[in-house]
Amino acid sequence: MSAHGRHGPWQWQEISFGHDRVALLVGSQVQLHARLPPGLYQWKQRHATTGEIEDDDGKIIARSDKNCEDIDMSASKRQHLYLVLEDWEHGYTIRKIDVESFDAADDAAAAKDPEALPEPPVIRVEADHSQPAFFPALGTKILALQPSAGAAALPVFDAATMGLAVAPQPQGDALARRPTLVAVGSDRIYGLEGVRVKSPSGGEREVRHFEVLRAPAPPGTKLWSWSSVPAPPPFDPGCVTCHAAHPDGRTVFFSAAAASGASSKVGSGGGGTFSFNTQRLEWTCHGAWMLPFAGQAHYDAKLDAWVGIYAGDTDNAGGDAAARGRVCSCAVVAPGRRRMPAPETKVCAEALFCEDEKRHAGAALVHMGDGGRFCVLECVKPKPKPAAAKATTKKVWKEKQPEISNGHHLPDSPEHLLLVTAFVLEYGDQGELAAAATRRLSYVVPEEAAKFLEKPVAFWM
Numbered sequence: 499m500s501a502h503g504r505h506g507p508w509q510w511q512e513i514s515f516g517h518d519r520v521a522l523l524v525g526s527q528v529q530l531h532a533r534l535p536p537g538l539y540q541w542k543q544r545h546a547t548t549g550e551i552e553d554d555d556g557k558i559i560a561r562s563d564k565n566c567e568d569i570d571m572s573a574s575k576r577q578h579l580y581l582v583l584e585d586w587e588h589g590y591t592i593r594k595i596d597v598e599s600f601d602a603a604d605d606a607a608a609a610k611d612p613e614a615l616p617e618p619p620v621i622r623v624e625a626d627h628s629q630p631a632f633f634p635a636l637g638t639k640i641l642a643l644q645p646s647a648g649a650a651a652l653p654v655f656d657a658a659t660m661g662l663a664v665a666p667q668p669q670g671d672a673l674a675r676r677p678t679l680v681a682v683g684s685d686r687i688y689g690l691e692g693v694r695v696k697s698p699s700g701g702e703r704e705v706r707h708f709e710v711l712r713a714p715a716p717p718g719t720k721l722w723s724w725s726s727v728p729a730p731p732p733f734d735p736g737c738v739t740c741h742a743a744h745p746d747g748r749t750v751f752f753s754a755a756a757a758s759g760a761s762s763k764v765g766s767g768g769g770g771t772f773s774f775n776t777q778r779l780e781w782t783c784h785g786a787w788m789l790p791f792a793g794q795a796h797y798d799a800k801l802d803a804w805v806g807i808y809a810g811d812t813d814n815a816g817g818d819a820a821a822r823g824r825v826c827s828c829a830v831v832a833p834g835r836r837r838m839p840a841p842e843t844k845v846c847a848e849a850l851f852c853e854d855e856k857r858h859a860g861a862a863l864v865h866m867g868d869g870g871r872f873c874v875l876e877c878v879k880p881k882p883k884p885a886a887a888k889a890t891t892k893k894v895w896k897e898k899q900p901e902i903s904n905g906h907h908l909p910d911s912p913e914h915l916l917l918v919t920a921f922v923l924e925y926g927d928q929g930e931l932a933a934a935a936t937r938r939l940s941y942v943v944p945e946e947a948a949k950f951l952e953k954p955v956a957f958w959m
Contacts, residue, residue, distance in 0.1 A: 636685070
């Protein structure tokens with residue numbers, strides 16, 4: 499495939515490299531870009547004499563011969579952070595952030611002015627703002643679920659190919675309110691939700707939805723499909739506090755708090771930690787204890803542990819304050835072990851949230867691949883206006899106390915901010931969990947997008 503045209507004063511010729519790469523011969527240079535929707539082209543410069551391909555910042559990302567053959571795109575295929583935002587009047591946007599370009603997180607970086615979010619968005623997703631929307635991911639695909647909006651299908655965006663497919667919505671009112679969605683393996687997303695519905699007798703009864711969405715395997719041979727799982731969870735899905743996929747690729751763990759008015763017996767709504775084997779369709783109760791995470795935890799092969807944001811010790815009034823802004827790890831629980839003690843928890847000493855607790859609005863942890871690489875996304879509120887000084891007739895001197903840092907400094911901004919902090923987790927000499935190689939960047943967030951960012955949604959792809 500080839501085409502001709504003009505680019506500024508130069509004539510150009512298009513040379514196809516498949517479904518996702520196109521090279522343009524422009525004068526003495528070859529420009530390489532990804533084949534994307536209109537208006538979203540990413541231009542790369544190739545020098546005809548050296549065969550080096552540069553990005554917009556002048557960095558060499560690939561090399562080829564002058565005929566544009568045998569291009570090595572491995573460097574340009576590095577992964578990025580894909581951030582979901584509710585910042586479009588007709589729905590949501592997904593933006594790509596280059597975390598690898600962040601500067602080291604020092605005092606100079608903290609004082610740096612916040613940046614604008616990357617433009618343009620990779621894709622826009624139409625949605626009804628009056629209804630909840632959910633964005634799970636499977637491999638390189640991001641799905642946009644909004645069952646309550648009544649749409650017949652849901653869009654599936656592939657960050658690797660920039661392709662867009664469709665999948666069916668869950669049947670009926672399943673997963674329409676506040677589901678817990680978990681990817682298991684490379685081809686399934688499981689969804690749990692508990693709702694109260696009116697019974698024919700006039701009272702209320704609990705309905706537990708447990709659904710699975712299967713991807714085409716291999717791609718192109720079948721359509722995406724939903725089905726009900728004939729093994730309802732032994733806990734209230736509305737009380738799930740955290741979940742973690744087991745590295746065996748077939749088991750997923752859930753911790754659930756005790757349902758209101760439920761029996762204290764584990765498995766009867768009394769709370770605890772459970773696992774589900776997706777091959778045998780069996781639930782296992784591991785104990786009346788809770789995994790230490792808030793939200794999703796991630797398995798990291800280098801650490802050989804689950805890692806997540808620390809939920810704190812709910813039995814200790816001071817536990818949450820002491821643990822605020824920290825991540826933790828715990829050993830992976832063996833799926834076959836029943837009624838076992840809770841695994842040991844290691845809490846990272848470094849606080850990764852902002853030091854001003856009053857400005858904290860929400861956060862999420864993203865796993866950036868094995869090797870202990872993670873990033874924290876934190877939404878913070880605008881800096882409050884200073885209160886008017888009160889008149890006083892007497893000056894009181896107080897002894898200056900040493901400053902104790904419980905987080906990092908914030909840029910002075912009157913706007914909502916999204917702080918993205920990348921770091922590497924590792925074990926110290928005493929086996930303690932520590933964060934190193936920290937890098938940080940802040941972005942200005944539109945006020946209308948701040949509510950959605952109380953539970954940030956982002957993926958490393």
